[in-house]
Amino acid sequence: MDNTTLPLHLSHVQKSSSIINRSHTLLHSTALIALIYYRIASFFQTTKPRDLSTTFTCLLVFTGELILSFLWFLGQAYRVRPVSRTVFPERLPENVELPAVDVFICTADPSKEPTLEVMNTVISAIALDYPSNKLHVYLSDDGGCSVTLEAMKEAWRFAKGYWVPFCRAYGIKTRCPEAYFLGEEGNNESSSGSEFMADREKVKEKYENFKSRVMGIRQNSVLIVNRDHTAVVEVINDVSIAEASQEHKAVEMPLLVYVSREKRPSLPHHFKAGALNVLLRVSAMISNSPYILVLDCDMYCNDPTSARQAMCFHLDPKISPSLGFVQFPQKFHNISKTDVYDSQMRFVFKVLWKGMDGLQGPCVSGSGFYIKREALYANPIKDVDVMELKQYFGPSNEFIKSFGRHYKPKDHQHSSSVTLMKETQYLASCAYENETKWGKEVGFLYLSLVEDYFTGLVNLHCKGWKSVYCDPVRPAFLGAGTTNLNDVLVQFTRWISGLVEVTLSRFCPLIYGPKKMSALQTMCYGEQAFFPFYFLPLWCFATIPQLCLLNGIAVYPEASNWFFMVFSFVFLSSLSKHIQEVLSTGGSMRSWINEQRMWMIKSVTSNLYGSLDAIMKRLGMREAKFMTTNKVIDDEQTRLYQMGKIDFQTSIMLLAPLVILTIINVVSFVGGVTRAMVAGKFSDMFTQVFLSLFIVTMGYPVIEGMILRKDKGRIPPSVTILSVLVSTIFLSLGSLLLSVFRK
């Protein structure tokens, strides 16, 4: 059949989901309106006048309900039109017609990001199934560490000498060597002839050698982040290395470049966004590819065809002019069966992004996206005079010349010329961005710690660019997920802080978005901007009804009241909708519990601290700080994670809220049941007793960690004692206050 007439990709609206979703939205919103009516009416009722304590606590609970309803309402935008997609890379044009791709990999800290893992990512990118003269791999080293540069040379030798030829000869699917030799592929391959087995053995041995050399380099150096150095740009595939080994045949290889931008302790460097902007400029001088793949240093390429899959969208003339980027989900290679921490963020990548894909497209998700270079340069490239361009892009003439220049494959040979290297160093210097629009309007934006979310919002979707979500069966990229409570919460706190930075700025999506994006797309971005504030209703619902229960104050309608049905419906309807969404996307009841529990845990800790952090930054009381996520494996922690046991080894700041809230709910549940048995009255407090029971059930791992567990990951007795103290103070002070204001 003629390839040119067949579509490169298909999209498919998930009809049944969207019908279920829309009906649920209708029912649930009706119930919410009834609930709000009940609350308002009860404040004004005159038949049973209320005392001050009741009014005040009901007002608090009502505020919590309003915040939850608002967030729920914003979230409905994801549910309107979920989409899934299929690609047909075999229908792409010939290799000569494919556009060039630059791969950007970022690393920052050699002590938290093991060099071997980073090199595996680099090698997997070099080995992508894409014409090698159209592939260029850049590693940005914010650690400024000679270890990384030396290891890269080793990686280049191993890739050129053995790995790439081996992968090409046998069509190996797993192109990350560590994953390949750990996994099953190859051991039971159907075509496992004796020649293949021999080659495999040889490559394996060379890989072991490569590994021990990298380990050796690490051992003989100090692994500290260098915060004071000039820019280093080095093209790795220089002739000296290629000729050094006689064994190397004429293997065509992609270009490999090491970039470590200038760092000075007194100057801001804007973390990953700053690193990516330097790569944008440096790569423009060397390869200037029209498309860019961005990867975190732990996210190796697991499917060599991802670039071709992305091109199925970028090369479709119908969508290409407005298509900014193709996002693949973040997936992880170290997720256990139970995944207690929901480290894979199932819901985001299985439900939310599919929902946005049916609108203007998913958010930039930090890693695993193929973006159009032009989209990052913002508007004013065409028909503007050079002086104006310089105000945007900085003083480099060479860089500005790159705009019109089309990439020529032969340029490789000239890529290490002296003048060129001088220019790239200049482009990678701290001073270059002064008085320019980099980070403000051009490239990746600096205002927020979640540069991905923010850049996607302001520079892409609000400028009219669209995105698509590509979630093939074989994961395109696999990274290292956070698999202990501390890493999960620290990472989440950073994200929350970054989101709140945007929410508090003039770019708050609900203000900035409506004129620039559709209402539904704005709602999705808004949901993420306001989702940090979940900590308000969750803290309220975990303390106020409980305190009231112990003091005999009812904050919900009694079980015989008609409105009791409304409250029950709202509760059950939101739980069952979540269950339906988890089950219909391949999750289990266990995943539902984990997601629900982690949402509660994160809300009362990370959401609270992250929001405070952002507010303090806003007030100038705190400086932005990027805590790089730890990617080093700890055996004991991995064991607990594999067993599905929460590892409570974390700071007291993050742990205490969980313990305090659990204790308060245990006390109020016991108090409530006792009261019902003694007074024989159950109906007026039923909801409050039930709420405590629900929280205690969800918090069961905390109780287990306090009392039953003896391993390293248990809750330390000191934290338990402190929490008992704080809970007692809260309950007695609270009770005192309530009684003062009660007649």
Ligand SMILES: O=c1ccn([C@@H]2O[C@H](COP(=O)(O)OP(=O)(O)O[C@H]3O[C@H](CO)[C@@H](O)[C@H](O)[C@H]3O)[C@@H](O)[C@H]2O)c(=O)[nH]1
């Ligand atoms: O100053 C810095 C800090 C970080 N990084 C790199 O940025 C990447 C992401 O950092 P990581 O510590 O792994 O953070 P995560 O929270 O795991 O990353 C998620 O969240 C980030 C936004 O906070 C996104 O940029 C990432 O793509 C996304 O995976 C890593 O490759 C780092 O090496 C830098 O290059 N320079």
Ligand SMILES: [Mn+2]
């Ligand atoms: Mn990461």
